[in-house]
Amino acid sequence: MRLLKLTFFLFFFTLTQGQEIKSPSEFLGYNLGEKFTRHHQVVDYFEYLSRSSELIKMIPYGLTNESRKLNLVFLSNENNLNNLELIRKSHLQNTGLIKGPKNNNIVVIWLSYNIHGNESSSTEASMKTAYEIIKNNKKWLDDAIIILDPCVNPDGRDRYVNFYKQSRSFPNDTKSFSREHHEPWQNGRTNHYIFDLNRDWAWLTQIESQQRIKMYNKWLPHVHVDFHEQSINNPYYFAPAAEPLHEKITSFQKKFQNDLAKNHAKYFDKNGWLYFTKQTFDLLYPSYGDSYPMFLGSIGMTYEQAGGGRAGLGIINDNYQLLTLKERIEHHFTTSISTIEFSIKNKSVLNENFQKFFFDKKRKFKFYILEGNSDILNSLSKFLSKHEINSSNILKKQNIKGYDYQKEKNITRTITPNSLVISTDQVKGKLAEILLEPKAKLNDSLTYDITAWSLPYAYGLKAIASNEKIDFKSFENIKVFENNINNNSYGYGFNWKSFEDSKFLASLLKEKVLVRFNKKKLINNKNAWDLGSIFILKGDNNHIKETLVSTVDSIAKKFNRTLIEINSGYSDSGVDLGSQDVKMIKKLNVGIIGGSGVSPYNYGEIWYFFEKQLKYPVTQIPEDKLSEALKSINTLILPNGSYSLFKSKEKIKLLIEWIKSGGKIISIGRSIDMLAKNKIFTINKKSNDLKKDPLISYNKSKRNNISNNITGSIYKVNTDPSHFLNYGLDFYYTLKLSADSYEFLEKGHNAGYLSENAQPSSGFVGSNVKDFQKNSLVFGEQKLGKGSIIYFVDNPLFRGFWYSGKILFSNALFFR
Known part of the structure; x- marks a missing residue:
């Protein structure tokens, strides 16, 4: 019996190894471009490739809000895939994140597809790209780790694909005014919460971004491409990017974009395909899928194919040309292969300049020092840590000279202990500088997005940027919570100072705790209460008398809130707690x-x-x-x-x-x-009656x-x-x-x-x-x-x- 089982296993193993790996079209049962492929089918195909080839490995990295799988696909030779962790650590030695000798052993290329869900051709192209590499370009895999994210935004993609499948005509209608070319109000571009994930790389508000950045930080690729679609009338766009470019972008990064563009152009010229470069898509705002990687040493690029949510399987554009899904797939496939090919050929120069980026210590400011409420400082430090940017605390009170954000000039200011300090002398110091800088240098006002984002202003913190020597210590999460709630108290209160207080209040209200706030300042039991302070009084909460203390205590612990005990409604000065100026917060619907x-x-x-x-x-x-x-x-x-x-x-x-x-x-x-x-x-x-110059030239x-x-x-x-x-x-x-x-x-x-x-x-x-x-x-x-x-x-x-x-x-x- 054992011999029979062994014989069957060897026969099955030999059979599967001898079989030709199926192309996407063979696996799916239709030619790419004839239909849109739903996300689960894309996952199925990459799982099939992972089972069928020793050159590919799929690694899950999370789930979306709607529980769709987020996966990365790694392509390399068998030995490399079996030693991914060693290769990763060796690569990060080139950044200084991990100690060890610099090397140019390998090039890491990361291709991100379909971050805008209705820009749907690129996910189809990702399957063709993976198959082409395994089938015809195995030699490339000796020198590269190729990382594909086949669909960054599965929820948005499936929203679009489902809309199109439900709305399309048979055969598909290419007239631009037909229903299948007009999505409903919540279209497929965005994620579940209608956020543009290509504006969230830096802010990390969304679950897709939060999970992806953990993997991105583990690898820090040499090259990162973000695949997009644009107007149905536009030719294909690839980098070099348009001005304005952020001043931290290096001359090598600019040159490599230009050199790679010539490689793309070679293929596009051969096929007679139209394209453009150096227009529209700039590199200033730090939260794009091309700019953010740039600030971490990568060659970050956006590729834009005509199409988007209007294009469907095919559409006649305003130039009376038929734009098909097959054509869109082929263009993105071509730039995918061209990017990989050119990057591998330039492995050594990419590694050399990647190392230079991280070991270049030139900074406009050495330190950013921020002062304010401890909750807010803790929140900012926690946010920066998601980018692996380290924070510290001022060790002692000291006078610091530097640029004051509030006064908008250079001054000398006394900085207090526990102020937050971010040093730019760290591996990700350039990224820290870009997120915290008071003003981004703008060399062209014609830009694609916002031109200001400075985090000290966003967080409402006092800030100073300095080149002075500063004594600091490792960051400690500033202690806020300290409670010992007395059952016999008249009530409890806390000062309203942060969004963490908002979340605490919201939780209290959900638990039917009645809460007041003061419209006039007061001093009670020697505690000064600013306007908007929150009071939880026992006399207001007889409806939950038996559980009030335990409920409040539990919620306070959950949110790390310190409650101040109140022993009397009679105030030392100012209004009493029973005053009409201490108002009840109404139930909020x-x-x-x-x-x-x-x-x-x-x-x-x-x-x-x-x-x-x-x-x-x-x-x-x-x-x-x-x-x-x-x-x-x-x-x-x-x-x-x-x-x-x-x-x-x-x-x-x-x-x-x-x-x-x-x-x-x-x-x-x-x-x-x-x-x-x-x-x-x-x-x-x-x-504002703006008078236009009737004689201004069209070009201007x-x-x-x-x-x-x-x-x-x-x-x-x-x-x-x-x-x-x-x-x-x-x-x-x-x-x-x-x-x-x-x-x-x-x-x-x-x-x-x-x-x-x-x-x-x-x-x-x-x-x-x-x-x-x-x-x-x-x-x-x-x-x-x-x-x-x-x-x-x-x-x-x-x-x-x-x-x-x-x-x-x-x-x-x-x-x-």
Whole structure:
């Protein structure tokens, strides 16, 4: 019997080894480009390759929000794949992350496909690329570790593929106006929470980014390519990138992009394919899939194929040309192979310059020192650690000379112990410098994204950049939690200072704990309570009398909150705790309007804020269900956008009555314009009559238009500390994403505004709109009956990384 089993095993092994490995088309049962391949089928094919060939290994690295698999596919020779960990460590010796001799043993190439789900041809191309390497280019694998991420955004891809399969005609309709070429409102570009994953490399808000960066940090490839699609009318784009390029990008990185482009051009020229370079796609913003790798020594590049969500299986573009999925796949396949081929040929020069990048110690500043609330410092340190950027603490009080972020000039300032210090003399010091720098150098104002992102401004921290010698120690998570709750206390309180406090409060409210806040300062039991401090009083919570202490204690431990014991409602000075100026926080029932005309990005930011950051329930409301929804909510969020909500007189009347009876609206960005059209809302948009030069040349018109825009600039906001929107904020910097400007509220509270002297602290502002921002509202409140409207001219939740904006938004939710 044993002999029979052994014979069968040897026969089966010999049979499988002798079989030809199936191409993607053979495995799937259709030719690539005839259909879209769902994500699970892509995973099945790579699992099949891993079983069938000793040259490929698939390693899972996580799951998406919708539980789809995230995988990396490694291609190399059998010996290399059996020694991946040794090779990885040897490679990282070239960075200084691991001690050991420098070497040029191998080149690491990482190709990322389909980060935008509806830019779908590249995942198809990834299967063809892997098969081609195994079948016809095995010799390459002696000198390379090739890493493929076949689908960075599976949730978005399947959303698009499912839409297309459900909507397409048979045969497919190539007319551009047909249904199959027009996705619904939440299209396939983004992930589950409607975040653009190609803007999240640096901020790491999304689960896909968080899991991917752990693997990326393990490998730090020499070359990284991010595959995309663009307008159906555009030829293929490959690097070199357009200006502006961040000043930290090296001359070698620029040269290699150019040399590689010539290799691509050779293949494209042979086939008569159109392409362009050095236009549109710049390398300034640090959170792209091409720029972020650049700042970690890689040759980071974007490749853009015509197509996107409109293209389907085929479409006639505006040039009357048929663009097919087969053609799109072939183009991405070609640049994939060309990139691998050229990188392997240049293994030695890539390694040499990779080493130079990491061992180059030239920095504009040696240290960044940040001061502020311990929660916020801890949060920033934790964020930086995800990028493997080390933080430290000031060892002792000392005077430091450097560039002060708030004063925007060089000064000498006294720095206190436990301030956060980030040294740029570390392996990832260049990346640290780019994320923390007060102002990015801009050598061209015509850019693809925001021009300012400085983390000290985003986190609302005092900061100084210095070249002085600083005494510091290893970072310690500054202790916040210390509780010994007494059952006999009158109540408990804590000062409102951080977004961690917001999460604690949200959890208390979910557990039906009634909570108050003070609108006037007071001193109670020798403790000074700032405006917006939180009080949990036993007298308010008789409905949970038996479990109050244990509930509060448990939640405080979960969030590491220190509660201060209160023994009496009688204050040493200021109002008593029973005063009408110590208000109860009402039960919060929140809804958010979604649908056509609403900015899907801002909608996703709000949705994500509630579900994943604040962890408080929010109801998603289709616009046509608003009337029904108003019966069960008391707070309505209007995301940025221009939608039809206020075209119906009945809905306007219903909404106004709802506000007057106690409802609260939080209006963001362009949604304010809808309110401004009705006189009952007292906000007015400023008019900027820009006169265009009728004789300006056509070639200069696009560049001239930038003078009328703001591309993500940072302004310091004048704030009214007595207003609840500013509770817990020592100061606030806003990120302006457009030139829209609004008058001060004549009937309302201008809680945050730009003054007569307002100037951007960082980022580009067009010359024609710079003065237009002066004397303008940033955020404020209008009361209407028993309710109110909160206006946010700028989006405080932009891309989920503006930390102080989360405090501001929490204030709008909880206080009034």
